[in-house]
Amino acid sequence: MTVSQSNAAPADGRGGAPILRTEGLTVRFGGLTALDNVSLAVPPGEIRAIIGPNGAGKSTLFNCVTGVLRPTAGRIVFEGEDIAGLPPHRISRKAIARSYQITNILPGATVLENVRIAVQSRHHAWNLLRHHRSYADVLDRARAVLDAVGLRADEEELAANLSHGAQRNLEIGIALATEPRLLCLDEPTAGMSVAETRATVELVRRIARNLTILIVEHDMEVVMGLAQTITVLHYGEVLAEGAPAEIQANPRVQEVYLKT
Amino acid sequence: MSSDILIGYTGMVSFGHSVFFGIGMYGAAAALLTVRPPNLWLALLYGLVAAALVAVFVAYFSTRLRDIYFAITTLVFSQIFYVIIFTWTEVTGGENGLTFRQPPLAIPGVPSAAFTPVTLHWFVLGVVTLSYLLLRRVTQSPFGMVLQSIRENEPRTRAIGYHVERYKIVAVMLSGLVAGLAGVLYAIQNKFVAPDFVFFVVSGEVVIFNVMGGMGTLVGPVAGAAFFLLLREGLSRFWTEYYLIPVGIIFTLMVIWIPQGLLGFAKRRLNQ
Numbered sequence: 001m002t003v004s005q006s007n008a009a010p011a012d013g014r015g016g017a018p019i020l021r022t023e024g025l026t027v028r029f030g031g032l033t034a035l036d037n038v039s040l041a042v043p044p045g046e047i048r049a050i051i052g053p054n055g056a057g058k059s060t061l062f063n064c065v066t067g068v069l070r071p072t073a074g075r076i077v078f079e080g081e082d083i084a085g086l087p088p089h090r091i092s093r094k095a096i097a098r099s100y101q102i103t104n105i106l107p108g109a110t111v112l113e114n115v116r117i118a119v120q121s122r123h124h125a126w127n128l129l130r131h132h133r134s135y136a137d138v139l140d141r142a143r144a145v146l147d148a149v150g151l152r153a154d155e156e157e158l159a160a161n162l163s164h165g166a167q168r169n170l171e172i173g174i175a176l177a178t179e180p181r182l183l184c185l186d187e188p189t190a191g192m193s194v195a196e197t198r199a200t201v202e203l204v205r206r207i208a209r210n211l212t213i214l215i216v217e218h219d220m221e222v223v224m225g226l227a228q229t230i231t232v233l234h235y236g237e238v239l240a241e242g243a244p245a246e247i248q249a250n251p252r253v254q255e256v257y258l259k260t
Numbered sequence: 261m262s263s264d265i266l267i268g269y270t271g272m273v274s275f276g277h278s279v280f281f282g283i284g285m286y287g288a289a290a291a292l293l294t295v296r297p298p299n300l301w302l303a304l305l306y307g308l309v310a311a312a313l314v315a316v317f318v319a320y321f322s323t324r325l326r327d328i329y330f331a332i333t334t335l336v337f338s339q340i341f342y343v344i345i346f347t348w349t350e351v352t353g354g355e356n357g358l359t360f361r362q363p364p365l366a367i368p369g370v371p372s373a374a375f376t377p378v379t380l381h382w383f384v385l386g387v388v389t390l391s392y393l394l395l396r397r398v399t400q401s402p403f404g405m406v407l408q409s410i411r412e413n414e415p416r417t418r419a420i421g422y423h424v425e426r427y428k429i430v431a432v433m434l435s436g437l438v439a440g441l442a443g444v445l446y447a448i449q450n451k452f453v454a455p456d457f458v459f460f461v462v463s464g465e466v467v468i469f470n471v472m473g474g475m476g477t478l479v480g481p482v483a484g485a486a487f488f489l490l491l492r493e494g495l496s497r498f499w500t501e502y503y504l505i506p507v508g509i510i511f512t513l514m515v516i517w518i519p520q521g522l523l524g525f526a527k528r529r530l531n532q
Contacts, residue, residue, distance in 0.1 A: 092421030
């Protein structure tokens with residue numbers, strides 16, 4: 001795995017300065033408080049899972065971190081810089097990428113083009129006169145990403161024709177192609193078969209060697225298997241935070257969320 | 261071809277193409293009326309610069325909006341410019357338009373000569389071919405791929421780090437520039453300009469060319485335009501002023517049966 005090895009955060013930086021920190025993050029939609037004073041700190045190299053019942057504020061948190069939503073109050077500090085309220089394309093350039101809960105790809109483009117266009121956002125994007133396929137650096141990088149997510153063989157296939165599971169992995173590939181240091185995965189295994197889920201967990205574990213991952217996931221097996229730390233959200237507030245075993249043993253978490 | 265950059269490649273339907281076309285015409289007219297002796301290249305330069313400036317202005321406001329709102333904004337701009345040109349009689353000649361002499365064909369190194377119908381035809385064909393090749397390259401460039409990505413999925417394009425608005429502005433500019441070029445050529449050929457060409461109905465026809473010919477193909481709209489004009493000429497012979505009724509019916513049937521346009525239809529047939 002060589003994707004995004006460059007300027008990746010040191011994976012052994014646990015205990016060092018957090019790569020991502022939110023301070024008193026609050027989002028209100030009219031009278032509804034979707035996020036209420038959420039403060040969390042993610043050390044570099046960690047896989048952090050955000051769990052909670054539907055409507056707990058997980059997606060809102062993602063949308064704030066990736067610039068889709070402007071928080072009502074609070075700070076989002078990424079690598080020491082407040083990024084709250086920046087537009088999505090600026091955040092992407094700060095090396096934060098995301099995948100989507102509902103598959104969000106370019107359906108009418110080939111698999112390769114989906115990833116190539118994401119790589120290109122960092123290289124030669126404004127050239128009007130050269131053929132897009134003539135940039136070997138962009139193509140090489142796109143193919144390396146496809147290798148990483150296991151889609152290299154389908155590179156000339158239209159993205160719309162891929163199976164659901166493959167589209168989900170392409171989704172991750174697009175995010176990886178922007179060379180992120182923080183990757184936000186929104187339910188990467190949603191709707192996948194057991195075998196596909198297993199493969200995707202492996203994939204996430206592989207790419208996590210070089211970057212920090214924030215993952216929202218409903219499949220508890222996936223969460224417990226992947227995450228080093230789990231943050232539980234409930235009605236927009238942080239209910240609990242800790243290692244998977246602690247969270248599983250926490251009576252309040254069991255009450256609102258974990259029924260097993 | 262110019263509008264296909266927006267409609268076919270970026271997914272923005274513009275009803276303002278008559279503005280760029282018209283401004284190109286009037287820009288050329290300005291050069292031909294104020295500079296003695298009339299100079300072909302100066303007419304081109306004036307027309308293109310004027311069209312580009314207006315395009316930047318229109319783009320700045322309209323690209324903040326999407327879909328139907330974008331279309332409406334461009335429509336509004338086309339009417340604004342129409343009214344300005346129509347009423348500002350001292351400068352634009354108002355309703356009567358402006359007439360001027362045709363500039364000679366002056367290619368550096370070759371003795372200049374007045375245009376004959378034949379040389380004019382070749383000149384126009386040459387310019388059109390060049391701009392087609394240029395536009396085709398642009399649609400295949402990294403920039404062109406970003407436009408197509410915007411059409412496919414705008415929020416996603418934003419999320420992977422593209423400043424979508426900036427790309428749209430350049431797309432409108434480019435499109436305006438090529439429409440302006442068409443305006444210049446038209447003005448030179450006909451030796452007069454009139455506000456009719458800035459009227460929004462012209463823009464509507466441009467959209468029809470795109471739909472009839474096939475969007476996202478560059479050549480499609482040219483075929484669409486040819487088809488539309490042939491249809492108009494042919495039908496008006498039998499139906500006189502009611503020719504628009506059968507044209508409308510044919511257009512509607514085409515949208516229903518071959519929504520991919522003439523070229524898209526032909527392509528699919530050939531691939532089978």
